[in-house]
Amino acid sequence: KAGVTQTPRYLIKTRGQQVTLSCSPISGHRSVSWYQQTPGQGLQFLFEYFSETQRNKGNFPGRFSGRQFSNSRSEMNVSTLELGDSALYLCASSYTGTGDYGYTFGSGTRLTVV
Amino acid sequence: GQQVMQIPQYQHVQEGEDFTTYCNSSTTLSNIQWYKQRPGGHPVFLIQLVKSGEVKKQKRLTFQFGEAKKNSSLHITATQTTDVGTYFCAGRYMDSNYQLIWGAGTKLIIKP
Numbered sequence: 001k002a003g004v005t006q007t008p009r010y011l012i013k014t015r016g017q018q019v020t021l022s023c024s025p026i027s028g029h030r031s032v033s034w035y036q037q038t039p040g041q042g043l044q045f046l047f048e049y050f051s052e053t054q055r056n057k058g059n060f061p062g063r064f065s066g067r068q069f070s071n072s073r074s075e076m077n078v079s080t081l082e083l084g085d086s087a088l089y090l091c092a093s094s095y096t097g098t099g100d101y102g103y104t105f106g107s108g109t110r111l112t113v114v
Numbered sequence: 115g116q117q118v119m120q121i122p123q124y125q126h127v128q129e130g131e132d133f134t135t136y137c138n139s140s141t142t143l144s145n146i147q148w149y150k151q152r153p154g155g156h157p158v159f160l161i162q163l164v165k166s167g168e169v170k171k172q173k174r175l176t177f178q179f180g181e182a183k184k185n186s187s188l189h190i191t192a193t194q195t196t197d198v199g200t201y202f203c204a205g206r207y208m209d210s211n212y213q214l215i216w217g218a219g220t221k222l223i224i225k226p
Contacts (some may be wrong), residue, residue, distance in 0.1 A: 042216060103157075105157050107155075107156055
């Protein structure tokens, strides 16, 4: 079956612009989480959605937002981009709301802000 | 806040040597998961540990969950070049609303 699909794979944006990233989870998965990864910084949790509701949120400014649709697809938006937002953004989906079978990650969207 | 400390940050080994990474929490975990991220790739789920004192093996990989459910380890026997990557633990607390708390990862580097 298809894995977690993230689009686009690469993106270059200018400081001050906004960007929307998309994530299509594995069919049947209702939990979608978003992470930011920068070199040497590990995985920084952004937020998690379950059944269209934001269940958890990390310590990121309000410029970072997300949503989940009824088909479990999710989008995250970053407004007023800063140079420090350059990173790999990863989406992960889980079958159960508790993630007890582990999370499946997408290949990520690499965002470069210039 | 709740934190999962993972050490070491890096480990350099000769091919064939063993590798171990440790995760520690100050409070009891509900369960812990382990992931591997190859260079240039994304994290891949390896295993979940739930029970106190649990030990699970996957070929050369041995995963342990402490008796108090506050620590966990991943041990790789006789490393191979295919083991290169960063290993992350991620713990879940009873009252965390199912959120995973990630360790910082341990990067396994095979010396040439």
